[in-house]
Amino acid sequence: MTSPKANPAAAETPTSANVETIPALWYHDADMYEAEREKIFFGEWLIFCHEALLPEPGSYVAYTVAGRPVMVIRGKDGELRAFHNVCRHRASMVLREGHGKADVLRCIYHGWVYDSEGCLKKAPNFGGDEKSLCDRTSLFPIHLRMLGPLVFICMAENAPDFEASLGDLPAALAGTDLSGYKFYDMATHPIACNWKTYIENYMEGYHIPAIHPGLNRDIDFATYRVVPGDRIARHETGLRADRADEAVNNGLWVWVWPNCALNIYKNGMNLELVIPTGPETTELRYCYLFTDVSESMEAENRRTIDVSIEVTREDIELCEIVQKNLRGGIYDTGELSPRHENGVVAFHDMVRSAHKKARL
Ligand code: FES
Ligand SMILES: [Fe+2]
Structure with missing residues (x-):
């Protein structure tokens, strides 16, 4: 005050x-x-977390917003990205909710592995054409912007203007x-x-x-x-x-x-x-x-x-x-x-x- x-x-x-x-x-x-x-x-744009929770490559924050699991991760390139925490295989959360560090985004259900840009990299023991599956599969992205250390997300396909928001x-x-x-x-x-x-x-x-x-x-x-x-x-x-x-x-x-x-x-x-x-x-x-x-x-x-x-x-x-x-x-x-x-x-x-x- x-x-x-x-x-x-x-x-x-x-x-x-x-x-x-x-x-x-x-x-x-x-x-x-x-x-x-x-x-x-x-x-709308929502404040998701403070950047202090995402100090280094691999840092992540994952929790559910109004029924939709969301994750924000810091990539090897230092960039923050947001995704729906929904595996493209059979809809498990990729990461368990919480915050911490994940070397790779490995789905907790059957182990599909995504990179920090959301692209599928491995589908272990899939048995089919894994390369083609990876080429056409990625996590659903979410808009992300920052105001100082505050991380904002917007789940709309076409996000409203961030500055105006x-x-x-x-x-x-x-x-x-x-x-x-x-x-x-x-x-x-x-x-x-x-x-x-x-x-x-x-x-x-x-x-x-x-x-x-x-x-x-x-x-x-x-x-x-x-x-x-x-x-x-x-x-x-x-x-x-x-x-x-x-x-x-x-x-x-x-x-x-x-x-x-x-x-x-x-x-x-x-x-x-x-x-x-x-x-x-x-x-x-x-x-x-x-x-x-x-x-x-x-x-x-x-x-x-x-x-x-x-x-x-x-x-x-x-x-x-x-x-x-x-x-x-x-x-x-x-x-x-x-x-x-x-x-x-x-x-x-x-x-x-x-x-x-x-x-x-
Ligand atoms: S639901 Fe993610 S690997 Fe099967
Ligand atoms: Fe009060």
């Missing part, structure tokens, strides 16, 4: 009065979910060097809620006094505000003077459409991905990176992660409660706070716009 110097006047201005939430059906309906997978998760992100990160971080740890949290339920919770600080007592001790809630921009939203708040040294949340929080948050701490960052796994299930993927991962910083780095996990647990409990009621049939829409929920309004506008495109 930063001190609330940027644009306070804009944040004081209510975005609009009486803005209603999107309907409850959108949080559990299978057709709505399919439309969001198609238009948002398979159609970044919106205000480059401006929001100006003056923040994300490239000096080293990978420290990963954490995943399954949550029984729609992905939007969790994003919305991220998009407002309104709930902090009620459910995050630890975080609330550190921040000056009176100055807390969310400043939406083009395809991003930035949280801003002051820290309480007597907690400024203790608080780990002394950085910058930026949400990036559709499903990523960059939480910058004093000594590092958490790249937070909110990955839908079904209409009412989501996986949070946290990647913690710090400037110093040496033994001497172990206790401090762990403390940052412990604070993050405590806040996440508090959020997860509430999101799961909300999800039950979104599908329960009593609630349909509610009214958003002009003072505190302008970020939710901005997110809903983007979701509405994606559904409008889906219907065209």
